[in-house]
Amino acid sequence: MESIKVFCPATIANISCGFDVLGVALDAVGDEMVVRKTKQKGIRITKLEGQDLPMETLQNVAGVAGLALLTASDYDGGFDIEIYKKIKAGSGIGSSAASSTGAVWAMNALLGKPFSTLELVKFAMEGERLASGVAHADNVAPALYGGFTLVRSYQPLDIIEIPSPQDLYATVIHPQIEVKTSDSRKILKTTLSLEDGIKQWGNLGGLVAGLFKEDYALIGRSLEDHIVEPIRSILIPGFDAIKAVSIENGALGCGISGSGPSIFSFSKGKNTAEKVGLSMREVYDKIGIDYDVHISKINVEGIKVIA
Ligand code: HSE
Numbered sequence: 001m002e003s004i005k006v007f008c009p010a011t012i013a014n015i016s017c018g019f020d021v022l023g024v025a026l027d028a029v030g031d032e033m034v035v036r037k038t039k040q041k042g043i044r045i046t047k048l049e050g051q052d053l054p055m056e057t058l059q060n061v062a063g064v065a066g067l068a069l070l071t072a073s074d075y076d077g078g079f080d081i082e083i084y085k086k087i088k089a090g091s092g093i094g095s096s097a098a099s100s101t102g103a104v105w106a107m108n109a110l111l112g113k114p115f116s117t118l119e120l121v122k123f124a125m126e127g128e129r130l131a132s133g134v135a136h137a138d139n140v141a142p143a144l145y146g147g148f149t150l151v152r153s154y155q156p157l158d159i160i161e162i163p164s165p166q167d168l169y170a171t172v173i174h175p176q177i178e179v180k181t182s183d184s185r186k187i188l189k190t191t192l193s194l195e196d197g198i199k200q201w202g203n204l205g206g207l208v209a210g211l212f213k214e215d216y217a218l219i220g221r222s223l224e225d226h227i228v229e230p231i232r233s234i235l236i237p238g239f240d241a242i243k244a245v246s247i248e249n250g251a252l253g254c255g256i257s258g259s260g261p262s263i264f265s266f267s268k269g270k271n272t273a274e275k276v277g278l279s280m281r282e283v284y285d286k287i288g289i290d291y292d293v294h295i296s297k298i299n300v301e302g303i304k305v306i307a
Pocket residue numbers: 013014019020021092094136138139181184185258259
């Protein structure tokens with residue numbers, strides 16, 4: 001195989017109480033990439049459509065993640081990459097992670113899969129380092145493994161795959177403003193109170209248990225974030241109103257997707273997820289903010305070959 005086309009899913013990470021550790025892959029929105037083996041060494045971004053992003057290899061997350069894989073491999077050639085962005089940069093649904101994971105996943109496939117998924121996570125994290133200054137894994141892990149993933153530890157890197165309840169749907173609304181992950185990380189406090197810590201790890205344990213047990217009520221009451229959301233939500237217009245209408249319309253819970261400005265809700269069943277989407281739209285229609293809405297089942301496969 002000399003060339004491959006892949007779908008690279010959007011991801012929600014953080015999920016409320018799981019700051020920097022818990023994420024999930026979506027299937028209704030994602031980028032597409034074509035990766036080709038070349039005799040010429042190195043990585044080249046030969047096409048980039050849909051977003052105004054750098055094409056220089058060392059300035060592009062797919063280029064940097066790809067180079068990390070290439071350096072670790074014994075392959076003597078290189079790769080050309082075409083990127084078709086459908087996920088807007090700075091939207092909070094893993095735009096950079098989609099590009100960096102798509103690149104390393106496709107290259108690994110073209111090389112006969114010499115690297116494990118965990119190794120691919122490490123290569124893709126180099127793309128996240130370029131995008132936000134921090135090599136976090138909460139977006140790249142679910143894009144590569146599919147479903148929900150927990151980063152139990154960063155040193156050593158330990159990723160736990162978590163099952164996805166059958167009827168769980170995500171509704172994501174993306175107000176058309178850009179919030180840079182690097183900026184929304186700078187405003188966070190670097191210490192927390194024991195009281196907040198106790199609430200946060202109680203909820204994270206509850207959320208993981210709820211996902212394993214397919215206990216939707218437990219998932220819902222665990223979708224709380226006492227540490228990051230109170231600070232970051234100030235950057236997102238209408239956040240409190242969106243959260244309130246989501247819950248009123250049957251969502252299990254609602255929070256900031258990644259570093260924002262997207263807001264996500266989880267619901268049991270597609271009908272509820274759509275109703276929640278309508279209620280979210282009404283809030284932004286009233287305020288007069290442009291937005292995109294995505295209603296998505298959980299993507300349990302992660303990256304997929306599409307040609
Ligand atoms: N966990 C990261 C953050 C993800 O919230 O800063 C950013 O997409």
